[in-house]
Amino acid sequence: MHMAIATDVLRLGARERALNELDDIEALVRAHRARLLRFVTFSLGDEDLAASIVQDCFVKAWNNRQNFRGDCSVQTWLHSIALNLVRDYQRTQKFRFWKQVRKTATDITEVATILPSAASSPESQLLARERAREVAAILQTLSPNQRTAFVLRFQEEMDLREMARTMNLPINTVKTHLHRAVRTVRTRMGGQR
């Protein structure tokens, strides 16, 4: 009984803090825009479109902040909103058409060549960058759910519960998508199977 009350109090406190965070739109945007942009760019492969969706995500979050229940972090909540917007967009014919014909879309594998690696020697930098580019290229060939699972797990470093909350799927389904994604990446990278 006491345990349940304590949990409720903690949750209320977390919700209160989260609502305060959500009220300051300037700080919210500054704190989360980079991670959201990366996540949506990996999901869509188009940086300009991703920026637009991230902007929409903040508008939606701010307008619906009173519905935030506090049962997850603000970051997870924002990612779930962004993922819903991505899914909405992927469903439209417009996206399917432009995905085929657009030549200026961001090649996510270019990300690995933009900045220098933190690895020690030039050779290891080159190798690490090359392997990172390979992973990024393989991610683009995965199904949307597998790609999302991989990105949320290894890029956004979410645990399975947060992933399930973000993807709005049962944990076991998320695990299945994640393990299939890992299998594909391992196989393509020449690993053991």
Next chain:
Amino acid sequence: MNIRHLTDEQFSELLAGESCGDTATLHLESCDVCRDELRSMQTAVGTLRDLSLRWAEKRAVRIAAPSPWLLGWYKLPGWGAATALLFFGLALGVHVPSGPPTSVSAIGQAQTATVPSDDELAEDNQLLRSIDQELNRQVRPLVPASELTVSHPVRHHGVREVAN
């Protein structure tokens, strides 16, 4: 010897930096192949994570906080009232007459006053004819008319409609 390497589930957990039981840990200690594969993948995924975040931090600078209008501040009572007042004022401005005439006959007089007279029409027609003649004099064909051939029938919908 039949070696059972790390499963995708074990590999995934180890890649995320979590422990996945003694069996996998013991195997990893004894299997160079799995250890190398895991190390290589950790480097690749970690590099991609770091680089992509730094890339996104640079690119995300252009994403500013949404404008008050986008944030739906117009839903707030004060903004709603201000917007309603603005629209009311605009509508009032459109419908309020700017001055006389105030009666139907006066409006009719004002309308007839703008109709051009016969003399004005004649002057306008003369002006248009002179412009037309001037243009015809200036534009000479680049190719003699005798050298022009038409291989397909040409439709003149627009011309016919104008002529009629």
